[in-house]
Amino acid sequence: MKRIFLSLLFTGGLAVAAMAQSAQYESVMGKEVGELDSSKTYAPDVLQQKSNVFERIAAAEKNQWLPYYYAGYCEVMQALMTKDKEKIDGLADKAEANMDMAEALSPKNSEISCIRSLIATARLIVDPMTRGMKYGPESAAQLEQGKAYNPENPRVYMLQGQSLLLTPEQWGGDKVKGKATLELALQKFAAFKPESPIAPTWGIQHTRELLTKAK
Known part of the structure; x- marks a missing residue:
């Protein structure tokens, strides 16, 4: 019984230590992530x-x-x-x-x-002239992949809208589609629920600024 009690005590001590470490991690990360909005x-x-x-x-x-x-x-x-x-x-x-x-x-x-x-x-x-053929499609493919992983992620639509808005038409840009995609991004931002207080939330202000330019 004593051995069992000591085992439980040790296990409980580890759990408390893990919780304390987790709380410290969340606190430090919360501070650093919060400052990214400035x-x-x-x-x-x-x-x-x-x-x-x-x-x-x-x-x-x-x-x-x-x-x-x-x-x-x-x-x-x-x-x-x-x-x-x-x-x-x-x-x-x-x-x-x-x-x-x-x-x-x-x-x-x-x-x-x-x-x-x-x-x-x-x-x-x-x-852009020598790298466009490689990295333009790669950037777009990553966003399509991101959309497949989570179709509710507003940052995917923000980046797609930004690309459509700022890319010249001869290279695939489309200001009308860009504006519509950015408007969809705002809807996604309004509905988005981060997984935790330190999960990514960036992009809504930039989306609004891009839409102002689009108009």
Whole structure:
């Protein structure tokens, strides 16, 4: 009986420790993810700091896909906003490596497909004339895959609408379809329920800004 009691006590102690660790993880991630909504975050140096923090969290929480996801998100956002095209591939490589880690933990994930689409777009930007034939279809295919994984993910429709709106017509753009797709994205955002307080929610404000441009 004593042995059983000690075993239960030990098991209970592990459970409490796991709960405490989980609460700490949720708290730290909540703070970092919450700050991504600030416009002050969207500067290359701040995004680099953020990606470093998420990578440190990922190193400590090896079974969690979201730290890898957000590290890659910060890196691809840097790649998309930098004016130095020589930096883009390096940032895209880092983002892709983090998406590989995230996908190993969470396969068939629509959110990861969205980031992979952005990575392809970033690589295309380096040289649209020579890279367009490869990375344009790759970006679009990732979004179709993301839609198949979760047809209710509003970020899929936002990115599809953005592509249609901003791509020249001779390369497949369509402003009318782009506007309609962005309007659908807003409907999806209104109905979307994140899986957790730290799950991805970004994109609604950007969708509204794109629709303002479309009008």
